[in-house]
Amino acid sequence: xxxxxxxxxxxxxxxxxxxxxxxxxxxxxxxxxxxxxxxxxxxxxxxxxxxxxxxxxxxxxxxxxxxxxxxxxxxxxxxxxxxxxxxxxxxxxxxxxxxxxxxxxxxxxxxxxxxxxxxxxxxxxxxxxxxxxxxxxxxxxxxxxxxxxxxxxxxxxxxxxxxxxxxxxxxxxxxxxxxxxxxxxxxxxxxxxxxxxxxxxxx
Amino acid sequence: xxxxxxxxxxxxxxxxxxxxxxxxxxxxxxxxxxxxxxxxxxxxxxxxxxxxxxxxxxxxxxxxxxxxxxxxxxxxx
Numbered sequence: 123x124x125x126x127x128x129x130x131x132x133x134x135x136x137x138x139x140x141x142x143x144x145x146x147x148x149x150x151x152x153x154x155x156x157x158x159x160x161x162x163x164x165x166x167x168x169x170x171x172x173x174x175x176x177x178x179x180x181x182x183x184x185x186x187x188x189x190x191x192x193x194x195x196x197x198x199x200x201x202x203x204x205x206x207x208x209x210x211x212x213x214x215x216x217x218x219x220x221x222x223x224x225x226x227x228x229x230x231x232x233x234x235x236x237x238x239x240x241x242x243x244x245x246x247x248x249x250x251x252x253x254x255x256x257x258x259x260x261x262x263x264x265x266x267x268x269x270x271x272x273x274x275x276x277x278x279x280x281x282x283x284x285x286x287x288x289x290x291x292x293x294x295x296x297x298x299x300x301x302x303x304x305x306x307x308x309x310x311x312x313x314x315x316x317x318x319x320x321x322x323x324x325x
Numbered sequence: 326x327x328x329x330x331x332x333x334x335x336x337x338x339x340x341x342x343x344x345x346x347x348x349x350x351x352x353x354x355x356x357x358x359x360x361x362x363x364x365x366x367x368x369x370x371x372x373x374x375x376x377x378x379x380x381x382x383x384x385x386x387x388x389x390x391x392x393x394x395x396x397x398x399x400x401x402x
Contacts, residue, residue, distance in 0.1 A: 204368040207327040213368055246367050248380040289365055 130219045137253060139260040142221035148266055154229045155274040162233045174211055175201065175292075181230075187316035188234045197319065198231035198239040199301065202254075203285060203292035205244060212243075216250045220257035227280055228267065237277045242297050245285045255282050326374075327366045333373035334387060341388035342376075345395065358399075 130136040130145070142148070154162050167182025188196065200223070204212040215223055223241070231239045243251045258280050261267045269277045288306045290296045295309035298319055326335045342361065346354055350363040369375040372384035376391065383394055 205366065207366045208329055208370050210368055210371050214371075244368060246364075246377060249382070287364070 127215060127222065128218070130222070131214075132218075136218050137220055137257065139221055139257070139264060142219070147221055148225055148261075151225050151228050151232075151266065152272060154232055155272060155276060159233050159235055162229065166233065176206060184316070185230070185233045187314065189317055192317075194235075195238065196234055196236040198227065198234060198236040199294075199297065199319070200227045200230070200239065200241040201292060201294065201297060202241050202243040202247070202250075203297060204247070205289040205292040213247065213250055216243075216247075216253055220253050221261065223254065224257050224261050224267075224280065228261075228271075228278060231278055231280075232276060237279070239278065239280045240283050240301060241280065242283050242285060242291070242301055244291070245287045247284075251282055251284050258282065326363065329370040330366070330374040335374040338374050338376070338386055338388060338391060341391065345392065 125131070130141075133141065135141050139147075157165070163182055163185045166185065167180070169182075171181045172178045173181055173184070202212045202216065202223075204210065227239050227241060231237070241254060243254065258267065261280075265272055267278055267280055271278055283301055285291050285297075285300060285306075288296075288300070290308065291300045291306040293308050294315050295311065296306040298315060299309065300306040326339070330338075343349055346359050346361060348354055348359070348361050350361050353360040364377070367375050367377055367382065369382055369384055374386050375382060375384045376386060377383070378394070378398070383391065
């Protein structure tokens with residue numbers, strides 16, 4: 123079986139941005155920026171890509187749930203809470219290929235027209251939060267994040283947010299509560315986070 | 326401790342820790358150097374059993390390995 127997400131596992135210095143760029147990293151991001159969000163969503167929908175949050179929710183469909191006509195602001199939230207017993211997928215990706223995560227977050231944010239993204243990472247993952255922070259800074263230095271990314275006119279900032287040790291903060295609405303500085307307590311759904319998410323904006 | 330650590334020797338590790346340090350969960354050693362805190366899961370199921378010492382993950386443990394880590398910590402200070 124061909125490794126796709128885990129292809130860099132074992133490669134020396136796989137975390138550095140230069141190593142990532144040398145294997146075609148961020149080409150997807152550069153291409154996405156020229157496609158327009160609707161086309162990006164369609165491409166991802168057609169690919170059949172699904173999330174790994176237990177529900178296997180189709181990614182393209184999730185992005186389509188964000189209302190087009192909402193005045194914003196929009197936020198993209200990446201769930202790196204990794205609390206489901208038996209799973210350590212988030213950690214593996216971050217450990218070996220943090221730029222892959224950063225690029226994925228960037229493309230996702232672009233697809234839903236969000237200019238601010240948060241990576242919510244469980245508090246115990248001290249080391250991995252630092253790994254991602256370094257990767258984000260490297261990407262920023264190369265103009266892959268920040269204002270007017272690569273001259274595209276699209277602004278994007280990615281922020282790390284560490285949790286404080288609660289399993290339930292892996293559930294999306296509890297995560298959002300925690301992100302807003304409140305107790306990680308799930309909200310009733312509907313409304314769903316795509317429509318009413320962080321600080322009452324779509325996430 | 327949840328499932329993966331439990332089936333990978335977590336319980337034996339807990340027995341060892343309690344004997345070695347002479348404390349149980351929620352307690353601190355009399356010299357104030359070690360505090361034992363039980364947590365649900367550290368998200369490192371591929372390398373269970375796992376403990377976290379301050380910010381560091383210590384993985385693929387058994388009493389011998391953990392003993393060596395604790396020895397180093399005690400010496401180190």
